[in-house]
Amino acid sequence: MQFHSLLTMGIFENLWGILLADASSHAFGPALGLSVHDLGVMRGARSVLAGLSFDVTAGEALIVAGPNGAGKSTLLRSLAGLLPLCAGHITLSGVGAPDEDGDIDHARYVHYLGHKDGLKSALTAAENLNFWAAMMARDSSLGLFANKALTSTEALARMGLAHALDVPVAYLSAGQTRRVALARLLVAHRPIWLLDEPTTALDTASQLRVRDIMCAHLGEGGIVIAATHTELGLSSARELNLRPLTSGASS
């Protein structure tokens, strides 16, 4: 799929989102929307992403596809605010109050789960999740999703790991560790999920659990942007195809 067709599609869906906003009052407010315009990212001296534009609105999933080295992880990291942009801008609407520049810091509203799990192998699954729940807790004065977060026990149960609560992460298998990492999405709620290969090492049953929590998140009006090579089983997902840039040239 070409970028420009995606862009127009995005605009139409954005309009739909605004039109539908009054009818369906989502948990995250009326018109949550992430809009990326003319994004460019450099890694070292190499341009990895250039001229990338798309819109995602509440309740929508965007699957980022493309061959290895196409910039999928780079896109997710830049959306998470971990990489500086060299061109373009990312705007977020429908949450929080803009700061003095009129911008909303989008990085505050994303949950980034990369290739690495962000878990300490010496701590138990519950200790890890309790830490992240405390660390990523949000002041309820923001008025958003303050009451959405699950406890560590509930989150692990959702991922089918209730028995692993007091097991050090070092003793868990690769798939179980990944599931603990995914449970982090549930203990601290953010409206936008950025998932890099979320189903790595997961068995079929766990992949279905991941689909379930993503569907639940979308149903509450959240946004999921996932980079993956496998089918996530989301019926309404749009796809964004990235191609590797030839070095030095911008597309």
Place this chain on the structure above:
Amino acid sequence: MMAMIQALFLRDIRLARRVGGGATLGVVFFLILITIMPFAIGPDLVLLARIGPAVLWIAALLATLLGLDRLFQSDCDDGSLDALRASDLPLEVIVLVKCLAHWMMTGLPLVVAAPAFGVMLGLEPDALWGVTVSLLAGTPALTCLGAIGAALTVSLRRGGLLLAILILPFSIPVLIFGVSAAEAASGGTIPFATPFLILCALSLMALVLAPLAGAQALRQMDE
């Protein structure tokens, strides 16, 4: 915000206690350095007592560097650092809290052990007291300076040696005023307060500098 700081501090303390012995490892290294010193210098008690404060300070400096290279690297390797950066806590505060936790688990045990190890070198009570107080004031500076090096070498696989090479030259002022404060306590031409206050100032400066420089280095890591 206090809840986040507390959660991070307690996690780092807990990790230090569970992984690799934490506090005890540094103290044992400190003990070994102090123990081998008389073997190299000879059993001259007068000489040992005279150079004792300097020996204790150099041993504390080396023991502080031990394990400092993993301060941010372990968080970087398992992806925790990315998630920490997504929290509402500024990266500067994260660096500061991690420094404090690291000092609690490595620097403070050295201070506590210093009087006992000083006796092994034949130090007088006055000198023991001086070394302990000067280590208490000076080791935070060593940890904070080391944290800057740890942040700079976070993405390097064998960053430990580079960290020592980067940081040891900058720790010379701390060493000079630390040792002179310790020696001034056991009688000398200068009053104890003069080098000791400069040592405190160095620690306070490092405490301010480390979070700013460390956070900036960690932000540059991805580029």
